[in-house]
Every structure is written in C-alpha cells, then in structure tokens.
Amino acid sequence: MIGSRQKELLKEIVLEYIKTARPVGSKSLCKKFKCSSATIRNDMAELESLGYLEKTHISSGRIPSEEGYRYYVDNLMEPKKISGEDMLRLQTVFNNKELELNDAISKSLEIISDITNYTSVILGKESSDNKLQKVEVVPINERQLIAIVITNTGHVENKTVMLDEAIPTEEIAKTTELLNKMLIGTPIDEVPSKLEFDIKPIIRNYIKNYEVVYNAFYNALSNFTSERDVKFTGKANILKQPEFSTVDDVKNIISKFESKDMVSKIEETGDEVKVYIGRESEIDDNVTIVKTKYKVAGREGTIAIIGPKRMEYERVINMLEYLKEHIENKGKEDELEEK
C-alpha cells in the first residue's frame, strides 16, 4: 500500500514536474518534507516499484508515470475550485450577453488555449432530438432544386437536389406539401425511416414517376443528421511545450493532429469532465486530453483540451467544468429569453 507521506511525495513530484518539466531529484524535496534526501530516495524507490514514478535514465531524478498522473488526478488533486484569475477571464465571455452561444463557446476555448498554451477543440452538431419545423423547396432550374430544412431550434440546412429527369412543378409542390404535413415535429434522426415507411407508400400512389422524386428527397433529407462542426484553436500552441523539442516529436504530433481520424478520437460521450492520459487518449502517448460533452437546447457536442501529459490538470479540469456549467446555463437563459 501507499503511505501517507508517499502520497504527499507523489503529489509534490507531479506538481513540481508539471511546473518545471525536469526530473525531480530527492534533494530538492528535503526542506518541504523536513527530512534527508536519503529518506526521500527510499520513498521514491517504493513509489517507483509501485509503478507511479519513472526514471529517464538510471541516475536521473523521477518523473511521474502515466499511472502516477492517474493516481494524482483520481486521488490527490485538491477539491475542485477554479482560480479567481481564470474565472475572471472566462466571465468576460459569459457576461457579454450580446454573444451567441456558439461564439461564446469558441471564445472561451480561445481564452483557455491562450492562457494555458494547450490546444482546444470544439465538436458541435445539432442535437439529434431536434424536430423538423419546415421543409422548403426552391427550384433553381428544371433539373435542380434546393431542399431547405429548418428545425425547431432555428438550425437551417440545405442541399441541392439533382433530378435525373425533369419533374413538373406541381408534383414537386405536392410532394413538398406532403412532406410538411407529415414531417413537421419529427425528430430529425427519425426522418429517414418516416420517409421510407410513411411517405413512400403515399407518394407512389399519386405521382407517376415517384421513384425519381422520392430518391431525390430521400438523399436530401437523410444526410442532415450527421453534419458536424469542428473547430481547433491553438494547434501550434502545444508545440511550445518543452516535451516537443525534437523535430521528430513535432512532426509526429502535427501529423497526428492533421490525420483524418483525429476528430473521431475526440468525441466524448460521458457527461462528466474526463481525463485521458497518454495512451488512454488514443491520440498519442505523449498527450493528455481532457474533455466533456455539453448539451443545450438544439445543440450538443464535445469540448476538449489537448496538452502534454505534464498538464496542469487541476486548472484545466476546473476550467472545463466551469465552462460546461456556464454553457449549459447560458443555453437555458437564451431559451427563456426567447419565450
């Protein structure tokens, strides 16, 4: 088991390493623990054998292992509270009532990125339980029309529909009317199945070339569910961290950031602020990602901070928690105001 001085020691080492990015030696901790370096060394050896500390080489000071950070985050961190200064910075955003929610989120993450020198990411998409409010169809020419879908939360998506053959305008109008009649109020992720099972049988009865029309609309309407915004801020920031000091490290992390499946690795499903350290991140063994889902009326997504494993965990977690809470509050306020 891990003794109480050892806990204190692990915590101190994590904190020190986060601050300085250099292996922590036994001597430097003497004053703090009011004992000799030899004693510290004994405890360090113990912590190492438990897997919480590592050495960079045989006679170096210690650095926290992934398990060490994990233990710190799970058991040693101070009770959650955001620092006054950080809060102040973020408040400027939420005090500004003019700002739309999305802009407020972007702005906040820019601030975090800026003051921490980590990289931040926002994934956003329309909530899948939003309801369809209206379908508009605007013809551009004989073979091309635009389908516009509006949800109850004011989200608009449009898609150009190419028709394989010309369709009389009145058939388009009829179909549009039908779609509106039958689809208003339908959650957008149920639209495709409703098209298939409710609309198709009707449409086939009274439009002669129904397949062309049906397919066009099916394609247009069934893609809306998956639209997704992605915004990175401060991709270059992470390079300021001393862990990325060789060309290869830098190139490596940059390619990871640019790779196609980066986004899919960021999405978070849990409601809590979660921390994924090193290999847990699945992005790169040298980074930590802190992230959480947010959900407000009409929109949901993930906000995330990516930094080195040697991250200011407490600070980042607290800021993200603060942020999540305020996003969701602001979401509610905005909704009230609209009513």
Next chain:
Amino acid sequence: MIGSRQKELLKEIVLEYIKTARPVGSKSLCKKFKCSSATIRNDMAELESLGYLEKTHISSGRIPSEEGYRYYVDNLMEPKKISGEDMLRLQTVFNNKELELNDAISKSLEIISDITNYTSVILGKESSDNKLQKVEVVPINERQLIAIVITNTGHVENKTVMLDEAIPTEEIAKTTELLNKMLIGTPIDEVPSKLEFDIKPIIRNYIKNYEVVYNAFYNALSNFTSERDVKFTGKANILKQPEFSTVDDVKNIISKFESKDMVSKIEETGDEVKVYIGRESEIDDNVTIVKTKYKVAGREGTIAIIGPKRMEYERVINMLEYLKEHIENKGKEDELEEK
C-alpha cells in the same frame, strides 16, 4: 549580362538543387558541360555576383538565390506541358461526372498535395455578381426569425435574426414580400446599398416600428457577401521537406500556417497562375506559393500550392494551369447540363 552557357548553368543548378536539396558543386557539372570544374567555377562566380546564386558558407557549393529561382521561372523553364503521369492522376477526378465541382476541386488538390508533398489550399466564395433569387423568412418564435437567402446559382445562406422587440407577423410578412419584390435579380454585393436607399424609404412609411425590422434585415442580408470557405490539405506535408529540419524551423512554419492572417495572404486576384518566391510570398521567407484565381458560374476563389522555395516549379505550375482550365471547363459543362 548573362551569357548563354551561364543560363544553361543556372538552370542546371536550380534543377539539381530542387532534386537533391544539397548545394551544387562545380565538379558535378563537368560532364554535362564538357569542361573543367574551373570553368564552371568562373561562371558560378559570375552568376553569384549577379545575385542569382548563393553559398551557404565560404567553401560550399552553390544554391539558387531568390533571384535565381525567379530568373529560372521567368526565363528558363521549359515550355508548359504537364507530365503524362500527373495528368493521368488528375484526369481520374475530372472523368468522374458524378462529382460536384467543389468536390472535384478538393479532390484534385488532395492529389497534388499527395504526389508532391506540398500543402494545398482552396479559398472559395460565392461570386459577388450572383443574383439574389429569393428571400425566405421563417419565424422560430416571437423574437427570433431566420432569414434565408437563395441565389440564382443555388447557393443558400441563412442567418438568425434576433428582434429587440416582438413584431407582428403580418409586418414581417409584408416586409418579406417587399424584399422579394424589390431585390430579386439584384447582385448580392449590391443588396446592402439597395436596402439602404430603395427599401428603407418605403418601409418607413408603412411599418410603425420600422427601425427594428429594418436593422434586423439589414444585418441579416448584408453579411452574405463575405462568407468564405477555406480548405487546407496536407499542412503536415511541407514538414517532410528537408528544409524544415530543425525544431525552430518547423515550429515557425506551423505557427505561420495557423496564424489568423494566413488566409488573407493566400488570396490571389490575378487570372494567371502566379509564383511568389520566398519573401514575395509574404508568408515566410522559406516558402514559395503558386496560385491562381478561378471563376465559374456562381463561385470564385483561389487555389494555391505552398512548398519550399526549392519547389518543383514546372510541375506545380503545369498542374495548376491544367487544374484551373479543367475547373472552368467543368463549370461550363455543368451549367449546360442544367439548361
């Protein structure tokens, strides 16, 4: 002035340096020019004094200076023709008739990025001479409505309008009707002034709270002109180039790429394919950017390739020219097909 063997020599040095990324020595050119290294050295010294060549240190081989590249591009490059292999790669895209124009452009630039290991960029925006085809207004609730603008080319933009105070629906409807009546066919960049000078005087006469309504619509409709898509492909590619071999070089170029004013430096106004070498690029002294404007029905923008100064000029320029031509052709074909 520069003699004809010297031209040949400069060309050879540029080509060799592009291939190998190492300073070119006099000996290596003996066979090619059927003369001794001393002769080459004399010519090299001459070319250096004219500013076309540089040394990395006092006894190194020569590398082309910015002026050297410039001279090569302007005077020494072979007559334009794209290589068969490159053409083949790009043809796969344009032969695929299914592909929408925008996707075809993206795809092409991905290919170029891929085979050259440079970074490619597409800027796109709706043409400013597109005409407004329809304005739709959909109320979401008492204080919020969505303005949707559709252009004759099928482009759709929408914007949420927040009303400072509730406005009766019939006033909204009246205004919408008026907008449609007066604005249809107006080029979108003339919309703001038409709003100000034609619509405002009318609206003030028959809507009592006209300022609220007017401002809301003015904000919604005057922003459409400036919307702009940006797509980078292969940002990490440029790092594969041997010129970016130190951490500082890499970090430097990455921050330049991420910086806010990067995009504004890419936009090109000229119709030709243009080459900006080193400091001419205004991005970074170590890169060259090759770019051109493209314009098709309804859309215009810039396509650009960014690479090291030691870029395969001929190849890139030819591909970009080929691309520009085919984009504009495809634009015309698509238009015909629609008719």
Next chain:
DNA sequence: ACTAGCACTGAGAAAGAAAGAGTGCTAAAA
C-alpha cells in the same frame, strides 16, 4: 578563353574529457 594545380576554408562527424546531478547501498545513529 579554358584548365591544372594548390593552398585554404568551413561543416560535420567522431572521440575524449570534465562537470554535475542524482542514484543505490551500506553502515551508523535515533
């Protein structure tokens, strides 16, 4: 106008030396 020859230069790689930080272990002190 070209070439051979030669002294010279700077980069880059390899090898060694010295300094410093920090460890583990042993034996003694508390």
Next chain:
DNA sequence: TTTTAGCACTCTTTCTTTCTCAGTGCTAGT
C-alpha cells in the same frame, strides 16, 4: 524500525580537439 550520512557509481550534457572532405579562389600555364 526508521532515518541519515557517506561514498562509489552512472548517465547526461557540454566543451574541446581532431580529422576528413567537399568545394572554393586564385595563379600560372596551355
């Protein structure tokens, strides 16, 4: 049983030194 002092040892880092090599400029000769 826990803590400490002391010491030998290890590894990194930094600084020199040395060598090699590619390539130059210049001079004198063809």
